[in-house]
Amino acid sequence: MIKLLTHNDLDGVSCGILAKIAFGKEVHVRYNSVSGLDREVAWFLENDKDKMLYITDLSVNEENEKNLEEFYQSGGKVQLIDHHKSALHFNEYEWASITVEEEEDKLASATSLFYEHLVRNGHLQPSDAMAEYVELVRQYDTWEWERNENWAAQRLNALFFLVSIDEFEEKMIERLTGSEHFQFDEFEKKILDMEEDKIERYIRRKRREIVQAEVDGLFAGIVYAESYHSELGNELGKEYPHLDYIAILMMGSKRISFRTIHDDVDVSEVAGHFGGGGHAKASGCSMTEEAYKKFVTGTFHLEQLHEDSKRNRFNVKESSFGSLYTNRDDDRFFISSAKGEWRIKQNDRVMNKIFHSFAEAEKFIKRNHEAWLVRDEIFVQYLMELVKSEG
Numbered sequence: 001m002i003k004l005l006t007h008n009d010l011d012g013v014s015c016g017i018l019a020k021i022a023f024g025k026e027v028h029v030r031y032n033s034v035s036g037l038d039r040e041v042a043w044f045l046e047n048d049k050d051k052m053l054y055i056t057d058l059s060v061n062e063e064n065e066k067n068l069e070e071f072y073q074s075g076g077k078v079q080l081i082d083h084h085k086s087a088l089h090f091n092e093y094e095w096a097s098i099t100v101e102e103e104e105d106k107l108a109s110a111t112s113l114f115y116e117h118l119v120r121n122g123h124l125q126p127s128d129a130m131a132e133y134v135e136l137v138r139q140y141d142t143w144e145w146e147r148n149e150n151w152a153a154q155r156l157n158a159l160f161f162l163v164s165i166d167e168f169e170e171k172m173i174e175r176l177t178g179s180e181h182f183q184f185d186e187f188e189k190k191i192l193d194m195e196e197d198k199i200e201r202y203i204r205r206k207r208r209e210i211v212q213a214e215v216d217g218l219f220a221g222i223v224y225a226e227s228y229h230s231e232l233g234n235e236l237g238k239e240y241p242h243l244d245y246i247a248i249l250m251m252g253s254k255r256i257s258f259r260t261i262h263d264d265v266d267v268s269e270v271a272g273h274f275g276g277g278g279h280a281k282a283s284g285c286s287m288t289e290e291a292y293k294k295f296v297t298g299t300f301h302l303e304q305l306h307e308d309s310k311r312n313r314f315n316v317k318e319s320s321f322g323s324l325y326t327n328r329d330d331d332r333f334f335i336s337s338a339k340g341e342w343r344i345k346q347n348d349r350v351m352n353k354i355f356h357s358f359a360e361a362e363k364f365i366k367r368n369h370e371a372w373l374v375r376d377e378i379f380v381q382y383l384m385e386l387v388k389s390e391g
């Protein structure tokens with residue numbers, strides 16, 4: 001008999017799906033949260049030692065690390081397969097294999113590594129449908145889907161959250177063993193479309209609820225939201241690129257998620273300051289007393305950011321005619337360029353500062369004045385007044 005302990009996200013569950021295709025009734029799969037795995041491993045070492053143990057997409061604590069090595073040295077069968085950088089030190093054991101990058105510019109996921117392992121050891125007959133599925137999971141789990149705009153990968157993860165794990169498993173096993181290629185069926189396409197519409201409306205609403213504040217030297221966009229953190233963090237980050245990161249507050253669970261779209265910002269450091277952690281682009285922490293003061297109390301009185309006008313034909317960013325912004329005090333900010341240098345005219349006065357790109361100039365007025373791009377009508381009126389006053 002074989003036991004597989006794996007993560008309960010798409011990457012981890014897909015390892016379970018592959019194991020069930022490879023071993024059928026011979027394998028017993030259990031899905032775990034990051035914190036739940038060690039209990040399961042300890043239980044295995046107490047009660048299940050006659051089985052072969054696979055651990056995928058997760059790694060164990062020091063005590064289990066020691067006990068697994070002992071288990072292995074005394075003839076036990078165990079194989080740990082993971083792709084997280086933080087687990088690289090497990091490579092010193094014969095029973096563990098940690099691979100972060102499959103090849104240059106191609107990150108590994110647990111599912112892609114496990115698939116390769118099963119095929120290489122003759123447990124699984126490779127197929128196009130499986131290879132296509134594994135690649136979607138890999139791209140989702142490593143965020144490569146974003147760069148590649150691989151929406152099927154994103155939709156696969158959305159589907160994973162729309163149905164129960166049991167149902168997802170059953171559907172995928174049937175599809176991967178019964179079809180030549182991996183595809184969503186008509187019903188799935190329909191519910192995925194509905195889900196996308198729902199997320200879009202949710203994000204549109206949140207875009208109007210965001211406030212900005214400088215917290216510990218970085219500019220944060222702060223929003224209250226219980227759902228769709230990845231999509232929300234990404235969309236808000238792109239809508240307001242002058243912000244260093246987005247902090248998503250969950251009052252019910254007393255937690256904060258941090259997301260950034262910027263390569264020069266590391267939100268695992270931001271979370272670390274409040275006792276949390278995570279990745280450079282996505283992290284989280286508990287809402288400590290200090291975090292509560294900074295993100296909740298410190299920002300409750302603030303007014304929401306105003307969105308840039310979206311349907312303009314004339315007043316657009318980086319235009320050679322200039323771009324006009326305003327703020328809540330009714331100041332006018334006119335950004336224009338000459339000879340590769342960008343300047344800002346605030347009301348009647350041109351600022352001393354010189355900017356080397358439009359983005360820098362815009363960032364300045366958005367950070368310091370919470371300004372937004374005005375509608376075409378106001379822009380045209382502004383230009384007419386300018387002509388009049390000059391003529």
Ligand SMILES: [Mn+2]
Pocket residue numbers: 011012057083109110141
């Ligand atoms: Mn993973």
